[in-house]
Amino acid sequence: MNPTGDTPTATQDDLAAVDKMKQAYGRLRQELAKVIVGQDAVVEQLLISIFAQGHCLLEGVPGLAKTLIVSTLAKSLSLDFKRIQFTPDLMPSDVTGTEVLQEDKSSGARVFRFLPGPIFANIVLADEINRTPPKTQAAMLESMQERQVTIGGTRHALPSPFFVLATQNPIEQEGTYTLPEAQQDRFMFKVFVDYPSYDEEYLIAETTTAVQSHNVERVLSGEEIEALQQAVRRVPVAPHVIHYALRLVRATRVGASDAKVPDFVREQVSWGAGPRGLQYLLLGGKARAMLNGRFAVDVSDIRAVALPVLRHRVITNFAAESEGITSDDVIRRLLQELPESSEGDRVPGKLQTALNG
Numbered sequence: 001m002n003p004t005g006d007t008p009t010a011t012q013d014d015l016a017a018v019d020k021m022k023q024a025y026g027r028l029r030q031e032l033a034k035v036i037v038g039q040d041a042v043v044e045q046l047l048i049s050i051f052a053q054g055h056c057l058l059e060g061v062p063g064l065a066k067t068l069i070v071s072t073l074a075k076s077l078s079l080d081f082k083r084i085q086f087t088p089d090l091m092p093s094d095v096t097g098t099e100v101l102q103e104d105k106s107s108g109a110r111v112f113r114f115l116p117g118p119i120f121a122n123i124v125l126a127d128e129i130n131r132t133p134p135k136t137q138a139a140m141l142e143s144m145q146e147r148q149v150t151i152g153g154t155r156h157a158l159p160s161p162f163f164v165l166a167t168q169n170p171i172e173q174e175g176t177y178t179l180p181e182a183q184q185d186r187f188m189f190k191v192f193v194d195y196p197s198y199d200e201e202y203l204i205a206e207t208t209t210a211v212q213s214h215n216v217e218r219v220l221s222g223e224e225i226e227a228l229q230q231a232v233r234r235v236p237v238a239p240h241v242i243h244y245a246l247r248l249v250r251a252t253r254v255g256a257s258d259a260k261v262p263d264f265v266r267e268q269v270s271w272g273a274g275p276r277g278l279q280y281l282l283l284g285g286k287a288r289a290m291l292n293g294r295f296a297v298d299v300s301d302i303r304a305v306a307l308p309v310l311r312h313r314v315i316t317n318f319a320a321e322s323e324g325i326t327s328d329d330v331i332r333r334l335l336q337e338l339p340e341s342s343e344g345d346r347v348p349g350k351l352q353t354a355l356n357g
Contacts, residue, residue: 017231054188078218079122086132092139126166189308268320273313
């Protein structure tokens with residue numbers, strides 16, 4: 001953090017990384033457009049989460065090309081891709097892998113050998129993650145958080161880069177296991193995949209019912225993605241932008257005594273976002289700034305990622321649900337009413353002392 005509020009000077013390497021990411025973003029959208037019609041906001045949010053080293057939860061009714069978006073994105077990024085179809089009988093070992101007893105032909109001794117599961121890939125599509133029991137969900141989400149798998153007391157590191165893009169179906173709730181809020185919090189974004197517009201659906205109908213031949217070209221390698229992820233971390237954030245993101249998150253916490261919580265939030269929210277929501281707002285803002293060719297985060301970047309970051313972290317109460325008010329409605333109203341600056345915006349005293357030496 002810069003206590004004076006000045007934007008640190010970007011190095012030549014930083015400027016080169018910004019230019020590379022902006023060009024890659026344009027090319028990725030072109031490659032995805034060969035297969036995917038519309039869904040521009042979904043594509044942007046997926047790329048933001050990838051470059052910010054986060055995971056995504058996609059929610060939408062069947063037939064909206066959620067799986068196709070993820071598989072096409074993996075091809076364009078030149079990454080190893082695996083799909084796990086979650087079912088009620090799926091076991092944790094079916095995801096993470098297991099140890100099997102094998103005989104060593106040279107010595108005749110029996111040894112345990114680890115057989116990796118489908119989680120060992122750069123991009124993992126967890127299809128219909130809400131259709132598997134909590135035990136298997138927990139094994140999947142532990143791998144997401146720790147980026148490793150422990151089997152038989154031995155740790156096995158997952159490949160890098162590593163992303164989990166999970167889908168869930170908001171309908172047909174019979175036979176499903178809703179992800180608890182604490183597990184949803186491990187996802188950086190919750191992305192809603194909506195129906196296409198009339199013109200987009202016409203184009204979908206016209207193209208997908210004819211002979212198709214799409215050659216998706218590779219835009220970035222795994223090593224290039226990791227380098228850009230590090231560049232995202234170096235993007236500076238001015239103190240007033242951090243204060244805005246902080247006030248936005250704290251305004252959702254109805255139980256916090258020292259937070260300035262609007263009356264409508266107290267009336268409609270039972271639980272607000274935690275510190276991870278703040279972290280992902282800033283990381284999402286950094287990645288979005290670079291995708292748009294900037295090496296500094298603006299308040300508009302925070303506002304742009306607020307819905308996918310906060311919608312699964314702000315839990316509405318019964319009164320709100322009875323009136324049809326969703327977490328998105330609460331967040332949108334907060335974005336409208338929350339000022340971009342406040343007289344209380346300052347660097348905390350202890351931190352200011354540390355920064356000044």
